[in-house]
Amino acid sequence: MKILGIETSCDETAAAIVEDGRKILSNVVVSQIDIFAEYGGVIPEVAARSHLEAILPVIDKALKDASCTWDDIDAIAVTYAPGLLGSLLIGTLTARTLAILHEKPLYAVHHLKSHVYANWILGDQNSTCPEFPILALVVSGGHTQILYMPFHNQFEIIGTTRDDAVGECFDKVAKILGLPYPGGPAIAKAAEDETHPGDPNRYILPHPKIDGLNFSFSGLKTAVLRTVQKEVGVPISYPSYKLKELLSKEQVCDFAASFQKTVVDILCEKIRKAQIEYPDVKGIVVAGGVSANKALRKALPEAYYPELKLSGDNGAMVAAACFFEIESGVKPTDPYKLNIYPRISIED
Ligand SMILES: Nc1ncnc2c1ncn2[C@@H]1O[C@H](COP(=O)(O)OP(=O)(O)OP(=O)(O)O)[C@@H](O)[C@H]1O
Ligand SMILES: [Mg+2]
Incomplete structure (x- = not known):
């Protein structure tokens, strides 16, 4: 199963395609760090505008790098919470539109779940999966x-x-x-x-x-x-x-x-x-x-850590989290109704 993951909760515009929750086919991250280094922190309005400029080229590049067309994509996953309101809006509105346009199931993923599931993605360090609990x-x-x-x-x-x-x-x-x-x-x-x-x-x-x-x-x-x-x-x-x-x-x-x-x-x-x-x-x-x-x-050497490139915000972790949500029985969301929640807890 190939999932396109889209992430725009803060100051990275990111999209990635991940197969079966673990194998990265592409991972594109455009960071706004250079803009905000000058100010010493993120300015929400500027972040939202930058996402708007970057989001479509970033998604196009993710498809191209993975040698995928829209026909190859099984689902779209997007960060809907928590994060900056304007930033979340750009990602979710884009994902909703693409889901309707290309008739793909849409999944809304919590940002902290995504960070956690970066640990399931295969890499130089992570060839095995952490064991539950x-x-x-x-x-x-x-x-x-x-x-x-x-x-x-x-x-x-x-x-x-x-x-x-x-x-x-x-x-x-x-x-x-x-x-x-x-x-x-x-x-x-x-x-x-x-x-x-x-x-x-x-x-x-x-x-x-x-x-x-x-x-x-x-x-x-x-x-x-x-x-x-x-x-x-x-x-x-x-x-x-x-x-x-x-x-x-x-x-x-x-x-x-x-x-x-x-x-x-x-x-x-x-x-x-x-x-x-x-x-x-x-x-x-x-x-x-x-x-x-x-x-x-x-x-803390006994712990699992994401690959360094996956420790910050990225789309691959969104796609990985979505895969395991689908495996757990989570159903797609209505692309006409998906809302954003800047402050919602991972338990809600
Ligand atoms: N090597 C490092 N050592 C310590 N902190 C680091 C390192 N690299 C990045 N950070 C910190 O990680 C934070 C950014 O992480 P992340 O992108 O996960 O946060 P966020 O997405 O802005 O917030 P959240 O995920 O809670 O919504 C910054 O505060 C940054 O200073
Ligand atoms: Mg984050």
């Missing part, structure tokens, strides 16, 4: 959750962030340190700088006191801010955007490494705790943009 650690730009997955397409949220998402925290801390957007890769790079590899033990940052399997990252971001202010000898009223002028390269690398280590330790602690609370679990999968983080991959 599974714990899924979702660490992305907008979400931080631990999901219990007894079987395909069944998700229970057993831990979630009370405030910032972990990717968001990477992005905010990068700003304090004067590193570019997106902050995750920039912090990871500074922590492993060639001329000054960051010292992960130079700055001691607190672990949030939050019970159970939940997370909190806004306190950690503030702790970095206060520690930087103290380090460079300015009061807490000093504007955060000016701190970068006072930090040396060595300090930036050491802050990056210390922050990254603290985040990785927090994530690993919670996963270990979840393994104790759910002793029947046989596999761990890590999903979302932060799953690209090498320090995390090293600290």
Whole structure:
């Protein structure tokens, strides 16, 4: 079964064709990172306009790269939630129109399910499938959750962030340190700088006191801010955007490494705790943009990770998730009625 997956929930316009949920035939991603690096973050209206320009050429290229015509496509899958309203609209309206035009069944896929199912796609690392029951650690730009997955397409949220998402925290801390957007890769790079590899033990940052399997990252971001202010000898009223002028390269690398280590330790602690609370679990999968983080991959080596090119937003994971939804008995949606839901939970 060949599924065309379409993804436009944030700032990547993406389309891919995946066979039987695991084999990528094509995977086209047009990122808007260059546009938003200038602003230090995503501007929703600009993202929607960029999707509008890119979406049809991206889908055409996905078909061409896979040597497919519309006759070869068995279904269309599209991200309908959660994400930026305008961005979701461009993807879903395009998918609805194409489904009607080419008479293909249309499936609406939740973005976090897609991130999780990136782990089922075949690649250099992933030749086997994770075994159920599974714990899924979702660490992305907008979400931080631990999901219990007894079987395909069944998700229970057993831990979630009370405030910032972990990717968001990477992005905010990068700003304090004067590193570019997106902050995750920039912090990871500074922590492993060639001329000054960051010292992960130079700055001691607190672990949030939050019970159970939940997370909190806004306190950690503030702790970095206060520690930087103290380090460079300015009061807490000093504007955060000016701190970068006072930090040396060595300090930036050491802050990056210390922050990254603290985040990785927090994530690993919670996963270990979840393994104790759910002793029947046989596999761990890590999903979302932060799953690209090498320090995390090293600290939790027994987990499954998506191929690096599939850790951020892409259409292949949407097509993969759709395949396993169909296998679980999910029916197509009405292309005349499909709505978008910017904030809906994976459990709804
Ligand atoms: N190597 C890395 N280390 C840490 N964080 C990373 C790395 N690479 C990317 N990230 C972070 O991943 C996030 C982007 O991930 P993703 O594309 O999954 O998020 P999103 O789609 O914007 O949000 P969501 O999936 O929650 O809707 C950014 O916050 C980015 O800084
Ligand atoms: Mg995402």
